[in-house]
Amino acid sequence: MHYGLLEDAPPDTWVPDVLPGFSRRTLSLGQDAEGPVSATLVRYDASKGTPVLYLHGWSDYFYNTELAAAATQRGYAFYALDLRKYGRSLRPKQSPGYIDDLAQYDDEIGAALALIKLDHPGTLPAIIAHSTGGLVAALWAENHPGQIGGLVLNAPWLALQGNEWLRGFATTVAAPIWRSAPERKLILPKFDFFYRSISANEHGEWVLHPLWRPRYSFDIQGGWLAAILAGHTRVRQGLHIDVPVLTLTSTKSHFSTKYSTKMQHADSVLDVQATAHRAVQLGNRVMVHKIPNALHDVYASPEPIRNKAFDATFAWLDYFNDL
Numbered sequence: 001m002h003y004g005l006l007e008d009a010p011p012d013t014w015v016p017d018v019l020p021g022f023s024r025r026t027l028s029l030g031q032d033a034e035g036p037v038s039a040t041l042v043r044y045d046a047s048k049g050t051p052v053l054y055l056h057g058w059s060d061y062f063y064n065t066e067l068a069a070a071a072t073q074r075g076y077a078f079y080a081l082d083l084r085k086y087g088r089s090l091r092p093k094q095s096p097g098y099i100d101d102l103a104q105y106d107d108e109i110g111a112a113l114a115l116i117k118l119d120h121p122g123t124l125p126a127i128i129a130h131s132t133g134g135l136v137a138a139l140w141a142e143n144h145p146g147q148i149g150g151l152v153l154n155a156p157w158l159a160l161q162g163n164e165w166l167r168g169f170a171t172t173v174a175a176p177i178w179r180s181a182p183e184r185k186l187i188l189p190k191f192d193f194f195y196r197s198i199s200a201n202e203h204g205e206w207v208l209h210p211l212w213r214p215r216y217s218f219d220i221q222g223g224w225l226a227a228i229l230a231g232h233t234r235v236r237q238g239l240h241i242d243v244p245v246l247t248l249t250s251t252k253s254h255f256s257t258k259y260s261t262k263m264q265h266a267d268s269v270l271d272v273q274a275t276a277h278r279a280v281q282l283g284n285r286v287m288v289h290k291i292p293n294a295l296h297d298v299y300a301s302p303e304p305i306r307n308k309a310f311d312a313t314f315a316w317l318d319y320f321n322d323l
Contacts (some may be wrong), residue, residue, distance in 0.1 A: 003210060006088050008038050018088070018209075019065055021045055027111045029084055032262035032307050034095065039108035041090035041115060042080040050149075050321060051120045053112060054080040057131030057157070057297070058097060059217040061087025063206060067128075067299050070310035074318070077120060081112045083133075087212040100182050100223035105136050105139045106143070113147065124149035130297055131157050131269070137232050138239060138282055145242040150320050153247045153312050154298050155270055157228070158235045158278035182223025193259050193268045198300045203264055206300060241283035242269055246316045248309055249275050251296035269296040287316065 009015045014023040022042055029037040042062050052071055056062055062080035071078040082088040083105060085097055099105070116125050126149050129137035134156025141151050192215045198204035199215075253273075254266035276288045289312050295301045298309045 005090055005092060005211060006040075007091075008036075017042055018224075019063070021065075022068070024088060025115070027108050029107050029111075034093060035091070037084050037094075038089055038312075039084050039111070040082040040092075042082065042088070044068040044072060044078040046309060047076065047078045049075040049077050050123055050317075051077040051079060051116045051125040051126050052317070053109075053116060054078070054124055054129065055109075055129035055133035055137050056080070056082065056086065058135075059086075059213065060130070061209065061212040063208060063213070064299055066306065067205050067310065070307075070314065076126075076314065076317070079112065079116055079125075081108060083108060083136075087209070090212065095183070095221065096218040098183075098221055098224050100227050102136055102139055102227050103143070106140060109140050110144075110320045113136070126150040126152065127155065128152040128313065129156065129297070130154040132228070135228070135235070137242065139231055139234060141241045141243065142234075142239045148243055150243050150317055151241060151245045152317070153245065153279065154309075155249050155267060155272075155296050156247060156279070158274060158282075159271075159274045160229065161178035161231055161271060161274075163297065182221065182226070184222045185219045186222060186225065188220060189257075191257075192216055193263050194296055195255075195269065197218045197263050197295050198297065204300070205302070235278055235281060238281045239283060243283075244278070244285040244316075244320050245282050245287070246313065247275065247279040247282075247286065247288045248294075248298045248312065249288065249290050250296070250298065251292045263316060264295075264302075265293040267294070267296040268308075289316075 008026040014025045017024040022044055025041045027039040027041055054062060061082050068078040085094045090096055113125060127137050134153040195215045196202040198206050200207050249272040250267040252266045253271050254268055256261045279288050281284050291298055291309055294305050299306050
């Protein structure tokens with residue numbers, strides 16, 4: 001595998017991806033204070049059918065070739081999007097993952113869907129999104145009705161962890177401070193528990209790029225967290241997503257300041273009960289499907305478990321595509 005950062009592909013060109021059997025295409029997004037910005041659309045070349053677009057989570061990128069293969073086997077054309085400053089889209093001297101308004105992702109999501117729709121005229125794509133990407137996708141779907149056929153959220157980050165007092169303090173007191181110094185890095189404890197559960201170097205099955213999916217998450221900056229909190233507030237107030245929404249989670253969470261083998265059979269990142277509670281506020285057609293022993297990334301769980309998640313995802317998409 002290529003273990004450095006990539007350069008932009010030539011304009012309007014698909015080039016071979018770092019994953020065999022996949023291609024990638026750069027989506028230029030102009031400039032910000034750190035220089036030129038781009039996102040990267042990835043395509044599974046063997047797939048055909050109704051298109052699905054996958055969005056990754058925080059400190060992450062698209063690597064799950066088995067998800068692409070499962071989509072293909074069920075008759076779906078698979079695409080994935082590495083958002084600006086993540087994965088294939090991360091460039092030197094950029095702040096990994098940084099953004100101060102989640103609505104800015106509308107540019108790359110819109111550009112990706114426009115290209116997908118050119119290849120699949122007359123068909124509405126579905127979006128599948130994980131964790132922070134699930135929050136981004138839910139807000140995007142609220143703001144862009146009629147653009148997709150369905151939304152699948154894989155352990156979406158819809159609420160801040162902690163008790164009500166902590167969430168209230170973060171939203172009303174801390175967020176304005178962070179907005180006043182958006183580039184300030186927050187000094188927070190870092191854990192590698194989720195990395196251990198998925199990395200082939202530890203207890204998992206996935207070969208991960210060390211810069212794109214590091215052992216410890218990217219540094220968190222105040223402006224980014226303020227943007228996340230603003231998104232959580234919108235979800236708490238209730239969304240009106242106009243398409244069916246499937247939310248996948250584990251059946252349990254396990255939190256600790258020390259690594260435990262229990263983290264191999266639970267969500268070690270988010271509170272699954274809080275996720276389910278928030279998910280039903282996304283729209284009028286929401287289904288929550290809990291999968292026993294799943295990890296935070298349900299699709300990266302051990303093979304028998306992720307296969308159940310794949311089956312649930314595409315059976316659900318099949319149902320609504322056939323209506």
